[in-house]
Amino acid sequence: xxxxxxxxxxxxxxxxxxxxxxxxxxxxxxxxxxxxxxxxxxxxxxxxxxxxxxxxxxxxxxxxxxxxxxxxxxxxxxxxxxxxxxxxxxxxxxxxxxxxxxxxxxxxxxxxxxxxxxxxxxxxxxxxxxxxxxxxxxxxxxxxxxxxxxxxxxxxxxxxxxxxxxxxxxxxxxxxxxxxxxxxxxxxxxxxxxxxxxxxxxxxxxxxxxxxxxxxxxxxxxxxxxxxxxxxxxxxxxxxxxxxxxxxxxxxxxxxxxxxxxxxxxxxxxxxxxxxxxxxxxxxxxxxxxxxxxxxxxxxxxxxxxxxxxxxxxxxxxxxxxxxxxxxxxxxxxxxxxxxxxxxxxxxxxxxxxxxxxxxxxxxxxxxxxxxxxxxxxxxxxxxxxxxxxxxxxxxxxxxxxxxxxxxxxxxxxxxxxxxxxxxxxxxxxxxxxxxxxxxxx
Ligand SMILES: *Cc1c(COP(=O)(O)O)cnc(C)c1O
Numbered sequence: 001x002x003x004x005x006x007x008x009x010x011x012x013x014x015x016x017x018x019x020x021x022x023x024x025x026x027x028x029x030x031x032x033x034x035x036x037x038x039x040x041x042x043x044x045x046x047x048x049x050x051x052x053x054x055x056x057x058x059x060x061x062x063x064x065x066x067x068x069x070x071x072x073x074x075x076x077x078x079x080x081x082x083x084x085x086x087x088x089x090x091x092x093x094x095x096x097x098x099x100x101x102x103x104x105x106x107x108x109x110x111x112x113x114x115x116x117x118x119x120x121x122x123x124x125x126x127x128x129x130x131x132x133x134x135x136x137x138x139x140x141x142x143x144x145x146x147x148x149x150x151x152x153x154x155x156x157x158x159x160x161x162x163x164x165x166x167x168x169x170x171x172x173x174x175x176x177x178x179x180x181x182x183x184x185x186x187x188x189x190x191x192x193x194x195x196x197x198x199x200x201x202x203x204x205x206x207x208x209x210x211x212x213x214x215x216x217x218x219x220x221x222x223x224x225x226x227x228x229x230x231x232x233x234x235x236x237x238x239x240x241x242x243x244x245x246x247x248x249x250x251x252x253x254x255x256x257x258x259x260x261x262x263x264x265x266x267x268x269x270x271x272x273x274x275x276x277x278x279x280x281x282x283x284x285x286x287x288x289x290x291x292x293x294x295x296x297x298x299x300x301x302x303x304x305x306x307x308x309x310x311x312x313x314x315x316x317x318x319x320x321x322x323x324x325x326x327x328x329x330x331x332x333x334x335x336x337x338x339x340x341x342x343x344x345x346x347x348x349x350x351x352x353x354x355x356x357x358x359x360x361x362x363x364x365x366x367x368x369x370x371x372x373x374x375x376x377x378x379x380x381x382x383x384x385x386x387x388x389x390x391x392x393x394x395x396x397x398x399x400x401x402x403x404x405x406x407x408x409x410x411x412x413x414x415x416x417x418x419x420x421x422x423x424x425x426x427x428x429x430x431x432x433x434x435x436x437x438x439x440x441x442x
Contacts, residue, residue, distance in 0.1 A: 344394050
Protein backbone atom coordinates (compact mmCIF):
# COMPACT_ATOMS: atom_id res chain seq x y z
CA UNK A 1 0.00 0.00 0.00
CA UNK A 2 1.18 3.51 -0.74
CA UNK A 3 0.51 6.49 1.49
CA UNK A 4 0.12 10.16 0.71
CA UNK A 5 -0.13 13.33 2.74
CA UNK A 6 -3.35 15.22 3.57
CA UNK A 7 -1.53 18.30 2.26
CA UNK A 8 -1.34 16.66 -1.16
CA UNK A 9 2.33 17.35 -1.86
CA UNK A 10 4.03 14.22 -0.52
CA UNK A 11 2.90 10.90 -2.02
CA UNK A 12 3.95 7.37 -2.94
CA UNK A 13 5.34 6.63 0.54
CA UNK A 14 5.68 3.07 1.90
CA UNK A 15 4.18 1.98 5.20
CA UNK A 16 7.54 1.60 6.96
CA UNK A 17 8.53 5.15 6.13
CA UNK A 18 5.11 6.52 7.13
CA UNK A 19 5.38 4.78 10.51
CA UNK A 20 9.00 5.65 11.20
CA UNK A 21 8.54 9.31 10.21
CA UNK A 22 5.04 9.84 11.63
CA UNK A 23 4.49 13.16 9.88
CA UNK A 24 4.88 13.82 6.14
CA UNK A 25 7.63 16.19 4.97
CA UNK A 26 4.97 18.71 3.86
CA UNK A 27 3.68 18.65 7.49
CA UNK A 28 0.50 16.81 6.46
CA UNK A 29 -0.79 13.53 7.89
CA UNK A 30 -0.39 10.24 6.07
CA UNK A 31 -3.43 8.56 4.48
CA UNK A 32 -3.54 5.20 2.66
CA UNK A 33 -4.21 5.45 -1.07
CA UNK A 34 -7.24 3.23 -0.74
CA UNK A 35 -9.27 1.52 1.97
CA UNK A 36 -9.98 -2.17 1.43
CA UNK A 37 -13.46 -3.60 1.98
CA UNK A 38 -13.79 -6.72 4.09
CA UNK A 39 -15.83 -9.51 2.40
CA UNK A 40 -19.42 -10.50 3.31
CA UNK A 41 -18.14 -13.84 4.62
CA UNK A 42 -16.25 -11.94 7.36
CA UNK A 43 -19.31 -10.01 8.52
CA UNK A 44 -21.46 -13.16 8.47
CA UNK A 45 -19.05 -15.01 10.75
CA UNK A 46 -17.81 -12.12 12.87
CA UNK A 47 -19.92 -13.03 15.92
CA UNK A 48 -18.25 -16.48 16.04
CA UNK A 49 -14.73 -15.02 16.03
CA UNK A 50 -12.43 -14.11 18.94
CA UNK A 51 -11.15 -10.57 19.47
CA UNK A 52 -7.75 -11.67 18.13
CA UNK A 53 -9.29 -13.11 14.95
CA UNK A 54 -11.47 -10.08 14.28
CA UNK A 55 -8.56 -7.70 14.88
CA UNK A 56 -6.22 -9.73 12.68
CA UNK A 57 -8.66 -9.68 9.74
CA UNK A 58 -9.00 -5.89 10.09
CA UNK A 59 -5.22 -5.45 10.45
CA UNK A 60 -4.73 -7.63 7.38
CA UNK A 61 -7.01 -5.40 5.30
CA UNK A 62 -5.09 -2.34 6.52
CA UNK A 63 -1.48 -3.56 6.60
CA UNK A 64 -1.46 -7.05 5.02
CA UNK A 65 0.24 -5.94 1.80
CA UNK A 66 3.31 -4.85 3.74
CA UNK A 67 3.67 -7.29 6.65
CA UNK A 68 3.56 -11.09 6.47
CA UNK A 69 0.59 -12.88 8.04
CA UNK A 70 2.67 -14.45 10.80
CA UNK A 71 4.35 -11.17 11.78
CA UNK A 72 1.05 -9.30 11.73
CA UNK A 73 -0.69 -11.98 13.81
CA UNK A 74 2.06 -11.68 16.40
CA UNK A 75 1.76 -7.87 16.52
CA UNK A 76 -2.03 -8.12 16.94
CA UNK A 77 -2.02 -10.79 19.62
CA UNK A 78 0.76 -9.11 21.65
CA UNK A 79 -1.21 -5.85 21.48
CA UNK A 80 -4.53 -7.31 22.62
CA UNK A 81 -3.61 -9.16 25.77
CA UNK A 82 -6.68 -7.82 27.59
CA UNK A 83 -10.46 -7.76 27.24
CA UNK A 84 -12.68 -5.20 25.55
CA UNK A 85 -16.07 -5.98 27.08
CA UNK A 86 -19.41 -4.58 25.94
CA UNK A 87 -21.56 -3.82 28.98
CA UNK A 88 -25.30 -3.07 28.93
CA UNK A 89 -25.84 0.16 30.90
CA UNK A 90 -29.58 0.37 30.31
CA UNK A 91 -32.16 -0.87 27.76
CA UNK A 92 -30.65 -0.16 24.33
CA UNK A 93 -27.44 1.57 25.50
CA UNK A 94 -24.11 -0.27 25.81
CA UNK A 95 -20.65 0.81 27.01
CA UNK A 96 -17.66 -0.53 25.10
CA UNK A 97 -15.01 -0.56 27.83
CA UNK A 98 -11.64 0.31 26.31
CA UNK A 99 -9.87 0.69 29.65
CA UNK A 100 -8.74 -2.81 30.56
CA UNK A 101 -5.17 -2.35 29.28
CA UNK A 102 -2.07 -1.62 31.40
CA UNK A 103 -2.70 2.12 31.94
CA UNK A 104 -6.50 1.81 32.06
CA UNK A 105 -7.10 4.13 29.10
CA UNK A 106 -7.94 3.46 25.47
CA UNK A 107 -4.62 4.84 24.18
CA UNK A 108 -3.00 1.56 25.29
CA UNK A 109 -4.08 -0.32 22.16
CA UNK A 110 -2.65 2.21 19.71
CA UNK A 111 0.57 2.64 21.70
CA UNK A 112 1.16 -1.11 22.03
CA UNK A 113 0.43 -1.74 18.37
CA UNK A 114 2.69 1.09 17.24
CA UNK A 115 5.57 -0.08 19.46
CA UNK A 116 5.43 -3.54 17.90
CA UNK A 117 5.07 -2.28 14.37
CA UNK A 118 8.04 0.03 14.86
CA UNK A 119 10.07 -2.89 16.24
CA UNK A 120 9.16 -4.84 13.11
CA UNK A 121 10.24 -2.08 10.73
CA UNK A 122 13.53 -1.22 12.44
CA UNK A 123 14.74 -4.81 12.54
CA UNK A 124 18.05 -5.02 10.72
CA UNK A 125 18.72 -1.30 10.80
CA UNK A 126 21.52 -1.87 13.29
CA UNK A 127 20.87 1.09 15.55
CA UNK A 128 18.63 1.83 18.45
CA UNK A 129 15.53 3.92 17.82
CA UNK A 130 14.99 6.65 20.37
CA UNK A 131 11.40 7.79 20.88
CA UNK A 132 10.98 11.28 22.34
CA UNK A 133 7.55 12.14 23.78
CA UNK A 134 6.42 15.27 25.57
CA UNK A 135 3.41 14.66 27.79
CA UNK A 136 1.01 16.52 30.02
CA UNK A 137 -0.12 13.18 31.49
CA UNK A 138 -2.01 10.42 29.70
CA UNK A 139 -0.03 10.05 26.47
CA UNK A 140 3.18 9.52 28.44
CA UNK A 141 1.77 6.64 30.43
CA UNK A 142 0.25 4.86 27.41
CA UNK A 143 3.42 5.26 25.33
CA UNK A 144 5.76 4.27 28.17
CA UNK A 145 3.78 1.15 28.98
CA UNK A 146 3.19 0.32 25.31
CA UNK A 147 6.91 0.46 24.53
CA UNK A 148 8.11 -1.17 27.75
CA UNK A 149 10.66 -3.92 26.99
CA UNK A 150 10.24 -3.58 23.22
CA UNK A 151 13.72 -4.50 21.94
CA UNK A 152 15.69 -1.96 19.94
CA UNK A 153 13.65 1.02 21.18
CA UNK A 154 14.39 3.44 24.01
CA UNK A 155 11.73 5.91 25.13
CA UNK A 156 12.37 9.31 26.71
CA UNK A 157 9.28 10.85 28.30
CA UNK A 158 9.58 14.59 28.94
CA UNK A 159 7.10 15.93 31.46
CA UNK A 160 6.67 19.17 33.41
CA UNK A 161 7.89 18.78 37.00
CA UNK A 162 5.04 19.07 39.50
CA UNK A 163 2.38 19.54 36.83
CA UNK A 164 1.00 16.03 36.29
CA UNK A 165 -1.16 14.09 38.75
CA UNK A 166 0.56 11.65 41.14
CA UNK A 167 -1.07 8.63 39.52
CA UNK A 168 -0.09 9.76 36.03
CA UNK A 169 3.50 10.44 37.12
CA UNK A 170 3.80 7.01 38.70
CA UNK A 171 2.58 5.37 35.49
CA UNK A 172 5.64 6.46 33.53
CA UNK A 173 8.34 7.05 36.15
CA UNK A 174 8.32 3.64 37.85
CA UNK A 175 8.92 1.36 34.86
CA UNK A 176 12.71 1.45 34.34
CA UNK A 177 14.21 -0.79 31.61
CA UNK A 178 13.99 1.03 28.25
CA UNK A 179 11.83 3.86 29.61
CA UNK A 180 13.48 7.02 30.94
CA UNK A 181 11.40 9.79 32.49
CA UNK A 182 12.88 13.27 32.17
CA UNK A 183 11.50 15.67 34.75
CA UNK A 184 11.70 19.09 33.18
CA UNK A 185 11.73 22.28 35.21
CA UNK A 186 9.08 24.03 33.10
CA UNK A 187 5.61 23.64 31.62
CA UNK A 188 4.24 21.24 29.00
CA UNK A 189 5.00 23.69 26.17
CA UNK A 190 8.66 23.77 27.28
CA UNK A 191 8.79 19.98 27.06
CA UNK A 192 7.27 20.04 23.60
CA UNK A 193 9.72 22.75 22.49
CA UNK A 194 12.69 20.61 23.65
CA UNK A 195 11.41 17.66 21.61
CA UNK A 196 10.93 19.83 18.53
CA UNK A 197 14.40 21.36 18.86
CA UNK A 198 15.91 17.88 19.16
CA UNK A 199 14.28 16.75 15.91
CA UNK A 200 15.68 19.83 14.17
CA UNK A 201 19.21 19.54 15.57
CA UNK A 202 21.53 18.18 12.88
CA UNK A 203 24.25 16.97 15.22
CA UNK A 204 21.76 14.99 17.32
CA UNK A 205 19.87 13.49 14.41
CA UNK A 206 23.12 12.44 12.73
CA UNK A 207 24.33 10.69 15.88
CA UNK A 208 21.11 9.09 17.07
CA UNK A 209 17.96 7.85 15.40
CA UNK A 210 15.07 9.92 16.79
CA UNK A 211 11.34 9.51 16.25
CA UNK A 212 8.09 10.50 17.97
CA UNK A 213 5.08 8.49 19.11
CA UNK A 214 2.25 10.96 19.04
CA UNK A 215 -1.27 10.19 17.93
CA UNK A 216 -0.86 11.42 14.37
CA UNK A 217 1.13 8.25 13.61
CA UNK A 218 -0.90 5.84 11.45
CA UNK A 219 0.36 2.87 13.45
CA UNK A 220 -1.24 4.36 16.56
CA UNK A 221 -4.39 5.57 14.83
CA UNK A 222 -5.61 2.73 12.60
CA UNK A 223 -5.58 -0.17 15.11
CA UNK A 224 -8.29 1.76 16.95
CA UNK A 225 -10.69 0.60 14.22
CA UNK A 226 -10.64 -2.86 15.89
CA UNK A 227 -12.94 -1.53 18.61
CA UNK A 228 -15.81 -0.89 16.24
CA UNK A 229 -15.70 -4.30 14.60
CA UNK A 230 -15.53 -5.90 18.02
CA UNK A 231 -18.55 -3.93 19.32
CA UNK A 232 -20.48 -5.03 16.23
CA UNK A 233 -19.43 -8.68 16.71
CA UNK A 234 -20.67 -8.68 20.30
CA UNK A 235 -23.97 -7.02 19.38
CA UNK A 236 -24.50 -9.45 16.52
CA UNK A 237 -24.20 -12.37 18.88
CA UNK A 238 -27.14 -10.81 20.78
CA UNK A 239 -29.08 -10.09 17.57
CA UNK A 240 -28.80 -6.31 18.16
CA UNK A 241 -26.43 -5.23 15.39
CA UNK A 242 -28.97 -3.47 13.16
CA UNK A 243 -29.53 0.32 13.40
CA UNK A 244 -26.27 0.75 15.27
CA UNK A 245 -25.24 4.23 16.44
CA UNK A 246 -21.78 4.67 17.99
CA UNK A 247 -20.88 7.63 20.18
CA UNK A 248 -17.20 8.59 20.53
CA UNK A 249 -15.71 11.04 23.07
CA UNK A 250 -13.39 13.18 20.95
CA UNK A 251 -10.23 15.23 21.52
CA UNK A 252 -7.81 14.97 18.61
CA UNK A 253 -10.42 12.91 16.71
CA UNK A 254 -8.09 9.94 16.19
CA UNK A 255 -10.55 7.47 17.63
CA UNK A 256 -13.41 8.79 15.49
CA UNK A 257 -11.21 8.77 12.39
CA UNK A 258 -10.49 5.08 13.02
CA UNK A 259 -14.27 4.57 13.28
CA UNK A 260 -14.77 6.21 9.89
CA UNK A 261 -12.14 3.88 8.43
CA UNK A 262 -14.09 0.92 9.86
CA UNK A 263 -17.24 2.12 8.12
CA UNK A 264 -15.34 2.51 4.82
CA UNK A 265 -14.13 -1.07 5.26
CA UNK A 266 -17.77 -2.14 5.15
CA UNK A 267 -18.76 -2.20 8.82
CA UNK A 268 -22.52 -1.52 8.88
CA UNK A 269 -22.72 1.29 11.42
CA UNK A 270 -25.65 3.62 10.73
CA UNK A 271 -24.02 6.76 12.07
CA UNK A 272 -21.55 8.16 14.59
CA UNK A 273 -21.95 10.80 17.25
CA UNK A 274 -18.87 12.96 17.89
CA UNK A 275 -19.17 13.89 21.58
CA UNK A 276 -17.20 16.92 22.78
CA UNK A 277 -16.73 18.76 26.05
CA UNK A 278 -16.64 22.59 25.99
CA UNK A 279 -13.91 22.38 23.34
CA UNK A 280 -16.50 22.24 20.61
CA UNK A 281 -14.87 23.45 17.37
CA UNK A 282 -15.91 20.31 15.47
CA UNK A 283 -19.42 20.46 16.95
CA UNK A 284 -19.64 24.01 15.57
CA UNK A 285 -18.35 22.82 12.21
CA UNK A 286 -21.07 20.14 12.07
CA UNK A 287 -23.74 22.74 12.89
CA UNK A 288 -22.57 25.52 10.58
CA UNK A 289 -20.05 24.16 8.05
CA UNK A 290 -17.48 26.62 9.39
CA UNK A 291 -14.29 25.40 11.05
CA UNK A 292 -12.66 27.82 13.47
CA UNK A 293 -9.94 26.23 15.63
CA UNK A 294 -9.18 28.15 18.81
CA UNK A 295 -7.13 27.70 22.02
CA UNK A 296 -8.40 24.92 24.28
CA UNK A 297 -10.16 25.47 27.60
CA UNK A 298 -9.61 23.25 30.66
CA UNK A 299 -12.43 20.83 31.58
CA UNK A 300 -12.91 17.80 33.84
CA UNK A 301 -12.63 15.59 30.72
CA UNK A 302 -9.10 16.88 30.17
CA UNK A 303 -7.91 14.35 27.58
CA UNK A 304 -10.47 15.97 25.27
CA UNK A 305 -9.22 19.53 25.84
CA UNK A 306 -8.10 20.14 22.29
CA UNK A 307 -8.82 23.35 20.40
CA UNK A 308 -7.36 22.37 17.04
CA UNK A 309 -7.85 18.62 16.57
CA UNK A 310 -5.02 17.16 14.49
CA UNK A 311 -7.12 14.48 12.77
CA UNK A 312 -9.70 16.92 11.42
CA UNK A 313 -7.55 17.08 8.26
CA UNK A 314 -7.94 13.33 7.83
CA UNK A 315 -11.74 13.57 8.15
CA UNK A 316 -11.79 16.33 5.51
CA UNK A 317 -9.70 14.14 3.19
CA UNK A 318 -12.04 11.16 3.70
CA UNK A 319 -15.11 13.27 2.75
CA UNK A 320 -13.50 15.59 0.18
CA UNK A 321 -14.30 18.42 2.59
CA UNK A 322 -17.99 18.08 1.73
CA UNK A 323 -19.99 19.23 4.77
CA UNK A 324 -23.20 17.43 3.76
CA UNK A 325 -21.45 14.06 3.38
CA UNK A 326 -19.70 14.50 6.73
CA UNK A 327 -23.05 15.26 8.38
CA UNK A 328 -24.65 12.19 6.79
CA UNK A 329 -22.27 9.98 8.81
CA UNK A 330 -21.55 12.10 11.88
CA UNK A 331 -23.77 14.11 14.21
CA UNK A 332 -22.33 16.20 17.02
CA UNK A 333 -22.92 16.90 20.69
CA UNK A 334 -21.10 19.07 23.25
CA UNK A 335 -21.38 19.25 27.04
CA UNK A 336 -19.99 21.56 29.70
CA UNK A 337 -18.53 20.44 33.05
CA UNK A 338 -21.86 20.78 34.88
CA UNK A 339 -23.61 18.56 32.38
CA UNK A 340 -20.79 16.00 32.57
CA UNK A 341 -20.91 15.94 36.38
CA UNK A 342 -24.70 15.63 36.38
CA UNK A 343 -24.53 12.73 33.91
CA UNK A 344 -22.01 10.86 36.09
CA UNK A 345 -24.22 11.29 39.14
CA UNK A 346 -27.49 10.44 37.41
CA UNK A 347 -26.19 7.39 35.55
CA UNK A 348 -24.69 6.05 38.76
CA UNK A 349 -27.93 6.55 40.72
CA UNK A 350 -30.20 5.18 38.01
CA UNK A 351 -28.16 2.32 36.59
CA UNK A 352 -25.26 1.68 39.00
CA UNK A 353 -22.81 2.28 36.12
CA UNK A 354 -19.82 4.45 36.97
CA UNK A 355 -18.84 6.70 34.06
CA UNK A 356 -15.56 8.56 33.73
CA UNK A 357 -15.78 12.22 32.58
CA UNK A 358 -14.85 11.36 28.96
CA UNK A 359 -17.20 8.41 28.59
CA UNK A 360 -19.88 10.57 30.25
CA UNK A 361 -19.91 12.93 27.24
CA UNK A 362 -20.42 10.00 24.88
CA UNK A 363 -23.05 8.47 27.16
CA UNK A 364 -25.03 11.73 27.30
CA UNK A 365 -25.01 11.92 23.52
CA UNK A 366 -26.45 8.40 23.13
CA UNK A 367 -28.97 9.04 25.88
CA UNK A 368 -30.27 12.12 24.06
CA UNK A 369 -29.63 11.23 20.46
CA UNK A 370 -31.06 7.78 19.78
CA UNK A 371 -34.05 7.34 17.48
CA UNK A 372 -36.77 4.67 17.44
CA UNK A 373 -35.33 1.16 17.06
CA UNK A 374 -31.67 2.27 17.27
CA UNK A 375 -29.07 0.60 19.49
CA UNK A 376 -26.43 2.88 20.99
CA UNK A 377 -22.84 2.04 21.89
CA UNK A 378 -20.71 4.64 23.63
CA UNK A 379 -16.97 4.30 24.18
CA UNK A 380 -15.71 4.30 27.76
CA UNK A 381 -12.17 5.54 27.13
CA UNK A 382 -10.73 5.57 30.67
CA UNK A 383 -11.30 3.86 33.99
CA UNK A 384 -13.14 6.24 36.36
CA UNK A 385 -10.52 5.65 39.07
CA UNK A 386 -8.02 7.59 36.94
CA UNK A 387 -10.10 10.65 37.86
CA UNK A 388 -10.59 9.69 41.49
CA UNK A 389 -10.80 13.19 42.99
CA UNK A 390 -13.24 14.48 40.34
CA UNK A 391 -15.54 11.47 40.61
CA UNK A 392 -15.44 11.41 44.41
CA UNK A 393 -16.40 15.07 44.64
CA UNK A 394 -19.31 14.49 42.25
CA UNK A 395 -20.63 11.37 43.97
CA UNK A 396 -19.65 12.40 47.51
CA UNK A 397 -18.32 8.92 48.16
CA UNK A 398 -15.04 7.05 47.90
CA UNK A 399 -14.31 4.93 44.86
CA UNK A 400 -12.12 1.84 44.61
CA UNK A 401 -8.69 1.92 42.96
CA UNK A 402 -8.21 -1.22 40.84
CA UNK A 403 -5.13 -3.40 41.43
CA UNK A 404 -3.58 -2.41 38.12
CA UNK A 405 -3.43 1.25 39.24
CA UNK A 406 -2.42 0.36 42.78
CA UNK A 407 0.60 -1.48 41.38
CA UNK A 408 1.93 1.76 39.86
CA UNK A 409 1.21 3.78 42.99
CA UNK A 410 3.44 1.52 45.09
CA UNK A 411 6.31 1.62 42.55
CA UNK A 412 9.47 3.74 42.96
CA UNK A 413 9.72 6.98 41.03
CA UNK A 414 12.95 7.23 38.98
CA UNK A 415 13.60 10.35 36.92
CA UNK A 416 16.40 12.42 35.48
CA UNK A 417 15.92 16.07 36.39
CA UNK A 418 16.73 18.62 33.69
CA UNK A 419 16.50 22.39 33.68
CA UNK A 420 14.62 22.95 30.44
CA UNK A 421 17.61 24.39 28.58
CA UNK A 422 18.11 22.77 25.18
CA UNK A 423 21.88 22.75 25.60
CA UNK A 424 21.62 20.59 28.72
CA UNK A 425 19.03 18.28 27.11
CA UNK A 426 21.25 17.80 24.07
CA UNK A 427 24.33 17.03 26.17
CA UNK A 428 22.29 14.50 28.10
CA UNK A 429 21.09 12.77 24.92
CA UNK A 430 24.59 12.71 23.41
CA UNK A 431 25.91 10.99 26.55
CA UNK A 432 23.10 8.45 26.16
CA UNK A 433 24.41 7.56 22.70
CA UNK A 434 27.58 6.26 24.32
CA UNK A 435 25.54 3.76 26.34
CA UNK A 436 23.50 2.55 23.41
CA UNK A 437 25.96 -0.29 22.85
CA UNK A 438 25.07 -1.92 26.14
CA UNK A 439 21.46 -2.36 25.06
CA UNK A 440 20.01 -4.85 22.63
CA UNK A 441 20.52 -4.13 18.93
CA UNK A 442 18.91 -5.61 15.92
C1 LIG B 1 -7.13 10.72 24.26
C2 LIG B 1 -8.44 10.51 24.94
C3 LIG B 1 -9.67 10.83 24.32
C4 LIG B 1 -9.75 11.50 22.98
O1 LIG B 1 -9.38 10.66 21.93
P1 LIG B 1 -8.98 11.27 20.49
O2 LIG B 1 -8.60 10.08 19.70
O3 LIG B 1 -7.85 12.21 20.74
O4 LIG B 1 -10.19 11.96 19.97
C5 LIG B 1 -10.85 10.53 25.00
N1 LIG B 1 -10.82 9.98 26.22
C6 LIG B 1 -9.67 9.66 26.86
C7 LIG B 1 -9.72 9.08 28.22
C8 LIG B 1 -8.44 9.91 26.24
O5 LIG B 1 -7.29 9.61 26.89
